[in-house]
C-alpha cells in the first residue's frame with residue numbers, strides 16, 4: 001500500500017506554513033514534502049516534524065531568481081558556483097531534517113540557447129551532488145515538468161529525465177515520477193511505470209487536467225496505486241495537488257490508506 005506524503009506547499013494553505021505540519025498530522029499523514037525549506041531555520045522545521053511525529057521525505061534545491069524566470073540554476077552554464085552552493089545547502093537541510101530525498105531543480109532553457117550545453121551543465125552539477133550525497137545515503141531526484149506548468153524547462157518528458165539518469169550514471173540518482181506531468185506529456189502510464197521500474201525513487205500525484213485531488217480527472221489512481229504495489233515500489237507518493245476547496249474536505253480518497 002502506498003505511503004502518502006502531504007505536500008505542505010500546496011495542501012493545507014488555509015493556515016500559515018508552519019501550522020501545516022500539525023494540520024497534516026491531524027488529517028492522518030505520517031510523511032510530508034514541500035518545495036523549499038530555506039526560509040526557515042533547520043531547527044524550527046526539525047521541531048515541527050518531531051512535535052507532530054512526521055517524517056520529511058522530499059524537498060527541492062533552491063529555485064533561483066523566480067522573478068527573472070528561473071526555476072532552478074543547476075542546468076545554467078556559468079552558474080555552477082550557485083548550483084554547488086544550493087546543493088551544499090540542500091545537503092545541510094537534508095541531514096538536519098533526516099530527509100532521504102532531494103529534488104535537484106535543473107532550470108529553464110530560454111529559446112535559442114544551446115540546449116546541449118545546458119544538459120551537460122546539469123549532468124556535471126548532478127554528479128557533483130551525487131558524490132557529496134552518496135556517503136549520507138541521500139537520493140537525488142530529477143523531475144520532468146510539463147510545458148504548461150513550466151515552459152522550456154530542461155526536461156518535459158519522463159524519457160528525457162530517464163536519459164539524464166543513465167548519462168549521469170550514479171547509483172543514488174533517480175527519476176521523480178510525477179504522474180501529473182507524465183500524463184500531460186507522455187501518457188501510457190501503466191507501461192511507462194514498467195519502463196521506469198527501478199529507475200524512479202519518488203512519485204507525485206494530482207488529477208489531470210485540473211491538478212486537484214487524485215479522485216477526479218483522467219488518471220485512474222486506484223489502478224496506479226495497485227500498479228505501484230504490483231512492482232513492489234517502496235518509496236513515497238507525494239500529494240502535490242491544489243485542493244478543490246478546504247483541504248480536509250477533499251481527503252475522502254485518502255481514508256482507505258491512513
Ligand SMILES: O=C(O)[C@H](O)C(=O)CO
Nearest residue numbers: 035060143145178204240
Ligand atoms: O512542480 C512540480 O511538479 C515539482 O514537483 C516541483 O516541486 C517544482 O517544480
Ligand SMILES: [Mg+2]
Nearest residue numbers: 143178204240
Ligand atoms: Mg512534481
